[in-house]
Amino acid sequence: MFTFLISLVLLFLGYFLYGKFVERVFGPNEKRIAPAVRKADGVDYIALPTWKVFMIQFLNIAGTGPIFGAIMGMWFGTSAYLWIVLGCIFAGATHDYLSGMISMRKGGIGLPDIVGQYLGGTMRKLMLCFAVLLLVLVGAVFVSAPASLINNMVISAGGFDNMLLWICVIFIYYVIATMMPIDKIIGKIYPLFAISLIFMAAALMVVLFVKWPSLPEAWDGLGYMGTQLGINNPEPIFPALFITIACGAISGFHATQSPLMARCMKSENLGRPVFYGSMITEGIVALIWATVSSWFFYNQGWKEICTPEVIAQFGASGKTVTQFFAAPKVVMTVCEGWLGMAGGILAVLGVVAAPITSGDTALRSCRLIVADALKIDQKPILKRLLVSIPLFGIAIAILVWQLDNPDSFNTIWKYFGWANQTLSVFTLWAITVYLALKRRLYFITMIPAIFMTCVCTSFLCVSKDALSMPSEYGYIIGILVAAISTVCFYIWYNKKFTASHRSNN
Numbered sequence: 378m379f380t381f382l383i384s385l386v387l388l389f390l391g392y393f394l395y396g397k398f399v400e401r402v403f404g405p406n407e408k409r410i411a412p413a414v415r416k417a418d419g420v421d422y423i424a425l426p427t428w429k430v431f432m433i434q435f436l437n438i439a440g441t442g443p444i445f446g447a448i449m450g451m452w453f454g455t456s457a458y459l460w461i462v463l464g465c466i467f468a469g470a471t472h473d474y475l476s477g478m479i480s481m482r483k484g485g486i487g488l489p490d491i492v493g494q495y496l497g498g499t500m501r502k503l504m505l506c507f508a509v510l511l512l513v514l515v516g517a518v519f520v521s522a523p524a525s526l527i528n529n530m531v532i533s534a535g536g537f538d539n540m541l542l543w544i545c546v547i548f549i550y551y552v553i554a555t556m557m558p559i560d561k562i563i564g565k566i567y568p569l570f571a572i573s574l575i576f577m578a579a580a581l582m583v584v585l586f587v588k589w590p591s592l593p594e595a596w597d598g599l600g601y602m603g604t605q606l607g608i609n610n611p612e613p614i615f616p617a618l619f620i621t622i623a624c625g626a627i628s629g630f631h632a633t634q635s636p637l638m639a640r641c642m643k644s645e646n647l648g649r650p651v652f653y654g655s656m657i658t659e660g661i662v663a664l665i666w667a668t669v670s671s672w673f674f675y676n677q678g679w680k681e682i683c684t685p686e687v688i689a690q691f692g693a694s695g696k697t698v699t700q701f702f703a704a705p706k707v708v709m710t711v712c713e714g715w716l717g718m719a720g721g722i723l724a725v726l727g728v729v730a731a732p733i734t735s736g737d738t739a740l741r742s743c744r745l746i747v748a749d750a751l752k753i754d755q756k757p758i759l760k761r762l763l764v765s766i767p768l769f770g771i772a773i774a775i776l777v778w779q780l781d782n783p784d785s786f787n788t789i790w791k792y793f794g795w796a797n798q799t800l801s802v803f804t805l806w807a808i809t810v811y812l813a814l815k816r817r818l819y820f821i822t823m824i825p826a827i828f829m830t831c832v833c834t835s836f837l838c839v840s841k842d843a844l845s846m847p848s849e850y851g852y853i854i855g856i857l858v859a860a861i862s863t864v865c866f867y868i869w870y871n872k873k874f875t876a877s878h879r880s881n882n
Contacts, residue, residue: 378585380455380595381668384462388660391466396653399471402818403478405645412485413641418756420558421745422485425641427651432568433641435655437634438473439574440519440735442624443663444727448670448707450622453614456599457667460618464626465660468825470653472627472801475808475822477635477652478645485640487746488632492803495810504803505750508633511796512743513768515630517775518793519736520547523729530725544776547733552769554737555744556761559641563738570730577712577723578662581669584715590672613848616836616855619829620794625663627829629800631656633742669711743768792842799833802826806862813870823866831859 413424425433450457480486483494488508493501524543532538554562599614619626635652642651708728712720748755748764755761805826812819835855838846846854 469627470656481639515739
């Protein structure tokens with residue numbers, strides 16, 4: 378618990394100290410007219426109250442990521458604490474703040490345009506395809522997963538098995554939320570769901586402090602701890618930990634969502650509380666769930682809150698604890714056991730409502746990215762339909778494939794994890810170029826960019842679901858790719874500023 382407490386304090390200090398430093402590096406200007414005012418269209422560019430913008434941004438970037446990712450990531454041991462704290466402060470929150478503020482400074486442009494302006498036209502096209510595919514994939518995955526959970530709940534309550542019905546209901550909601558002005562649906566219900574997620578995390582933190590359980594501490598060792606439960610290490614901690622825990626540390630998906638709120642903020646001075654602050658809040662949620670799962674798995678806490686029937690079922694299943702208690706089941710079991718009926722309701726919101734809200738904003742940001750690329754005005758609803766119908770069609774095709782392949786979710790999610798972090802690599806390098814051009818301290822994003830380049834390349838090489846190379850070869854390749862990326866940056870940097878110096882003379 379002391380590691381949790383220290384980590385919690387560090388996250389708060391990160392917001393007030395390092396967050397303020399990053400803000401000074403960017404240099405917000407409150408006198409600039411915000412895109413929400415200058416380009417107001419009543420659909421996507423709408424000035425919203427700051428507290429709503431924060432809550433929507435938090436839910437957009439969070440979903441179930443800081444919950445499920447932290448639960449799965451804690452299998453790697455207390456090293457998860459270090460990654461959540463250091464990743465959130467120095468990589469994730471910095472990434473979210475600067476990508477959001479660049480979007481706002483540039484009139485609310487989307488991620489492909491940011492990457493295109495600073496990494497070139499070819500990278501813009503690549504990022505456009507990459508982002509659209511990723512966002513449609515998120516939209517499709519976050520239909521089937523919550524639909525399955527709702528269907529199972531209905532069956533448990535004595536209802537009928539009707540998976541297709543719930544898929545249709547969720548997808549119809551997606552269509553409506555994607556098409557409607559942002560203040561009509563998202564602006565009304567998102568703050569409520571965000572408050573419930575924050576309240577659930579806060580309530581669990583209070584219980585942790587009351588119980589003060591004996592948990593593994595960082596100074597006891599940072600190695601893989603699943604062996605205590607009889608679980609073999611499926612992937613090396615590096616780089617698998619840094620892919621497993623994305624939301625709560627750093628996630629490229631966030632850079633696709635920040636422009637949504639960059640179009641709704643009233644002033645650049647609100648960037649730190651909205652972008653940096655929401656990421657720190659997500660890190661705190663991830664930290665709480667990492668600690669809860671540590672108690673649940675490593676301290677045998679699951680025995681305390683499981684009924685004899687559930688324990689008997691667990692024993693008969695022949696599965697390990699982490700196999701039997703998948704992330705959604707951990708959420709439901711802990712919340713119901715610790716928080717009673719209210720906890721069960723909050724858990725339902727966490728495992729059902731949160732992924733749905735991630736799915737609809739993924740499709741919404743995808744619509745805006747495509748519309749920006751094709752220069753299609755999104756104020757008329759017919760033009761919104763023109764852009765959205767093909768995206769909905771692709772999402773439906775993925776859904777049909779998922780229904781025909783029941784085990785496809787885990788496969789898709791593994792590749793999504795890698796694609797998500799790869800997106801952060803492109804974003805960090807683009808921000809680094811932006812800061813260099815502005816003669817700002819570009820090291821604050823270049824160092825995370827180098828690290829994440831190594832992580833993503835190494836994971837692609839060593840993962841059993843990818844190239845499955847021996848880890849030593851994968852690490853060497855990862856380091857080489859990161860080094861080559863750094864050399865390319867400095868070659869560009871020297872050419873750019875040597876030519877600039879000559880022209881000035």
